[in-house]
Amino acid sequence: MSKRSRLEQTLLGQPSDRTPIALWRHFGGDDQRAADHAHAVLWYQSQFEWDFVVAAPSNVYSVSGYGLQDAWTGDASSQRTIVQPLIQRSLQWTELRPLDPLRGELGKLYDALNLISDVLQSNATPLLPVIYSPLAQALRLAGRDQLLRHLRTQPDRLHSGLNTLTETTLRQIDSFRRLKLDGICYVVELADTSSLSEAEYLSFGLPYDSKIMDALSRQWWLNILRITGSSPMLRLFVNYPVQAIQWHTYDEHPSLDEGLRLWSGAVVGGLSSRDDLLLGTPPIVRDAARRAIQISAGRRLILSAEGPHASSVPLANLLAARDVVKPTGG
Numbered sequence: 001m002s003k004r005s006r007l008e009q010t011l012l013g014q015p016s017d018r019t020p021i022a023l024w025r026h027f028g029g030d031d032q033r034a035a036d037h038a039h040a041v042l043w044y045q046s047q048f049e050w051d052f053v054v055a056a057p058s059n060v061y062s063v064s065g066y067g068l069q070d071a072w073t074g075d076a077s078s079q080r081t082i083v084q085p086l087i088q089r090s091l092q093w094t095e096l097r098p099l100d101p102l103r104g105e106l107g108k109l110y111d112a113l114n115l116i117s118d119v120l121q122s123n124a125t126p127l128l129p130v131i132y133s134p135l136a137q138a139l140r141l142a143g144r145d146q147l148l149r150h151l152r153t154q155p156d157r158l159h160s161g162l163n164t165l166t167e168t169t170l171r172q173i174d175s176f177r178r179l180k181l182d183g184i185c186y187v188v189e190l191a192d193t194s195s196l197s198e199a200e201y202l203s204f205g206l207p208y209d210s211k212i213m214d215a216l217s218r219q220w221w222l223n224i225l226r227i228t229g230s231s232p233m234l235r236l237f238v239n240y241p242v243q244a245i246q247w248h249t250y251d252e253h254p255s256l257d258e259g260l261r262l263w264s265g266a267v268v269g270g271l272s273s274r275d276d277l278l279l280g281t282p283p284i285v286r287d288a289a290r291r292a293i294q295i296s297a298g299r300r301l302i303l304s305a306e307g308p309h310a311s312s313v314p315l316a317n318l319l320a321a322r323d324v325v326k327p328t329g330g
Contacts, residue, residue, distance in 0.1 A: 003051045003125055004182075007222060011243050011266050013300050019293050019325045020051040021303040022268075023277075023318065025311060028078035031058045034111035041112070042119050048322050052126035052222060054185050055113055056308050061105040062132045062169070063140045066096060078311045087142035090154035093161030101172040110175060117180040126182035126222050131172065134165040134208040136189035148195075151204055158204065166208045173215045183222035183243070186212065191236065192229025201233060213241050224268055226307060234262055244268045248306035250275065250288070257295050266300045271321060273305035277313045282320035289324040 001009075001017040009016035027040040037057065045053050059079040060070045069083040087093060102110055113129055120127050132140075138161060139147050150158045176184075188209065191201050216223060225237055226246040234254050237245060242265070249256035249269035259267055270292025271277060276285050289303055303325060309318075 007051060007126065007302070010300060010302060011222075013266075015299060019296075019298060019301055019303050021322060021325050022050040022052045022054065023048070023271075023304055023309055023321060024050075024054040024056055025308045025313075026056050026059065026078035028058075028075065028080065028311070029072055031061070031078075032072070032108070034108045035115065037108070037112040038115035041116055045120070045125065048318060050125075050322075051302070052128060052182070053116070053120060054128050054130060054224075054308075055109070055116060056130045056185075057109045057112070058105065060140050061109060062172075063137050063165075065099040065104040065106060066141065068141060076310045076312045077308070082140060082143070085141060085143040085146060087138075087146060087150075087161075090150045090157045093138075093150065093154075093157045096161050096164040098164055098167040098171060101168070101175040106168075106172055110179070113176075113179050113181065121180055127180070128183045128185045128222060128224065129176070129181065130185045130187060131169060131212070133186065133188045133205065133212070134162045134169060135205045136187055137165045137169075138162060139189055144195075151196075151200065155203075162204065162208050166211050169212055170215050173212065173217075177217055181217075181220060183220040183224065184216070185224045185226055185246075186242070187226045187228065188237075189228045191227055191233050193231040193233065195229060198233055198236060201236060206236065209240070216241065226268075228307065234259060238263050244302060246304065246306060248272070249292070250306070256292060256301075260296060260300060266302055267296070268302045268304045269306055270296075270301060270303050271305045273307060273309045273313075277305055277309045277317050277321070280317060282316050285317045285320040286324045289321055293325075 006016045006020050010020055030036040030040040041055050068086045070080045071083050073081045117127050190196050223242040224244045225242040232247045244266040246268035250272040271288050276288045
């Protein structure tokens with residue numbers, strides 16, 4: 001069975017030859033050059049033959065063009081460190097202007113995707129780039145405390161900034177139509193009860209998410225919504241036009257079985273990037289994977305972690321996750 005056929009069966013809730021699996025990571029340093037980023041992603045895929053590929057550029061790639069100061073400090077997560085938030089005063093939200101999606105860090109991702117897709121097309125491996133939500137981009141520009149302060153004291157100015165961030169993201173999605181993609185991995189942040197109330201997310205998150213969702217190409221058949229945080233507001237997202245939702249299904253609320261009841265599409269998860277992949281052992285990884293497959297009855301589950309794994313994850317743990325689904329080809 002081909003990767004696409006296996007995934008399509010899973011998205012429909014139908015049995016396939018095996019549970020599909022995909023893990024991904026950032027490539028710190030390499031993500032600063034399109035050719036190096038493409039090479040790193042393709043090398044990683046060649047080692048494990050995941051059922052789809054997620055191209056995860058720098059965690060700040062979407063906002064670097066606004067003037068954000070960041071640096072590569074060798075973090076084990078392969079993410080860049082924000083040296084100083086760009087937004088210090090609420091009025092600065094109104095000064096943001098849309099970016100060109102073919103220049104700067106946005107352009108580097110476009111070029112890397114072009115290189116990656118040319119290779120993956122030869123064996124029909126689906127490709128998804130990471131796109132951060134406008135509110136997630138705002139979080140990087142201002143930092144958590146400043147963003148929440150502006151959200152609650154200067155909402156009109158923040159809305160102005162979110163509109164600009166949304167416009168840039170829409171331009172990026174429009175540019176992606178020229179590439180051979182199968183969907184996107186859309187990352188939502190602050191949509192958890194420890195950060196915002198549901199009413200706040202409905203005001204500062206959902207309207208901008210909706211614009212992004214409306215702009216997705218109808219030819220993209222594998223769109224994943226990734227919700228970060230310890231208590232994700234999953235019920236707010238069950239009507240988003242995506243095919244799969246990803247969150248920390250391992251030991252957070254909602255659990256994997258609760259999420260499968262709330263959401264009619266596929267779930268991406270079952271493993272903990274920290275407790276299983278990073279700090280665990282091959283038997284721990286295998287047990288967690290088998291437990292997830294059992295809970296899902298082998299349907300509507302794409303075995304993965306709740307997000308990118310650290311660059312220091314033991315190779316044996318990645319192999320254990322790959323081998324537990326007993327691949328039969330594709």
